Amino acid sequence: MATHAGGLSTGTSAVRVRDLHRSFNKAGGVLNGLDLDIARGEFVALIGRSGSGKSTLLRAMAGLDRDVAGHGSVRVPRQVSVVFQDSRLLPWRRVLENVTFGMRGRAAAEKGRQALAEVGLEGRERAWPHELSGGEQQRAALARSLVREPELLLADEPFGALDALTRIRMHVLLRRLCEAHRPAVLLVTHDVDEAIVLADRVIVLDDGVVRSDIRIDLTGRRSQADPRFAALRTRLLAELGVEDDHDTSLAETYGKKAAS
Ligand SMILES: Nc1ncnc2c1ncn2[C@@H]1O[C@H](COP(=O)(O)OP(=O)(O)OP(=O)(O)O)[C@@H](O)[C@H]1O
Numbered sequence: 001m002a003t004h005a006g007g008l009s010t011g012t013s014a015v016r017v018r019d020l021h022r023s024f025n026k027a028g029g030v031l032n033g034l035d036l037d038i039a040r041g042e043f044v045a046l047i048g049r050s051g052s053g054k055s056t057l058l059r060a061m062a063g064l065d066r067d068v069a070g071h072g073s074v075r076v077p078r079q080v081s082v083v084f085q086d087s088r089l090l091p092w093r094r095v096l097e098n099v100t101f102g103m104r105g106r107a108a109a110e111k112g113r114q115a116l117a118e119v120g121l122e123g124r125e126r127a128w129p130h131e132l133s134g135g136e137q138q139r140a141a142l143a144r145s146l147v148r149e150p151e152l153l154l155a156d157e158p159f160g161a162l163d164a165l166t167r168i169r170m171h172v173l174l175r176r177l178c179e180a181h182r183p184a185v186l187l188v189t190h191d192v193d194e195a196i197v198l199a200d201r202v203i204v205l206d207d208g209v210v211r212s213d214i215r216i217d218l219t220g221r222r223s224q225a226d227p228r229f230a231a232l233r234t235r236l237l238a239e240l241g242v243e244d245d246h247d248t249s250l251a252e253t254y255g256k257k258a259a260s
């Protein structure tokens, strides 16, 4: 079994994955000797076609997959938080209790309140999860992950179920939270625009390895109107084997937003 170790704290590195293998049957591997490094505070977006192994990698990094085989190793920091496409809030606990679930000490409730305020959910502490909208539930999930002050945030399509405008608000929020808390981030997304807007680096998973590793060197506000944005978009879509026809709804929304 591959080794999985928390508590990596050497130098500037937050994540070090070496030679990671995972297969579910004899037909072939999903992860085939994957290497990945993420620096402290670095925001990495992970893209790849459906079934390429993105969630498999994330689960291995989160320590949720005990059957990862091979001689490989996964080194991550001690404090790791995970956010999924659905909020996974416990329906029988109020929002604040969800955020602080498992935390001990008198300061927990106060920290939870602060985290909820940071994601714009002040005053909703006593609400039940079903009383929140989808976007609000995801914000509560973000608060739950950040209240633990993670050194690594793993997010598997956290905004995938949200409408385009709510997504844009979540992008702004996530960037602000990351600037404030500086966790290393691995964000799985299907959306190349989301990757370019948020990440310092975009990696492309293909055939069970990191096929491409592309630095996003846009400074300041990242606008689709910037020709460098468009060039990156075309390149990433090409990596995914898709032609850039400027026709995705999110791209249009960003375009309109930039124009207005
Ligand atoms: N528990 C499992 N048992 C058997 N096969 C699995 C299991 N988990 C994942 N797989 C297979 O591994 C491959 C990669 O799955 P994974 O969920 O990592 O893909 P993904 O890149 O996250 O895809 P998507 O973009 O659709 O979410 C798929 O072929 C999937 O069927």
Ligand SMILES: [Mg+2]
Binding pocket: 054, 055, 056, 156
């Ligand atoms: Mg997945």
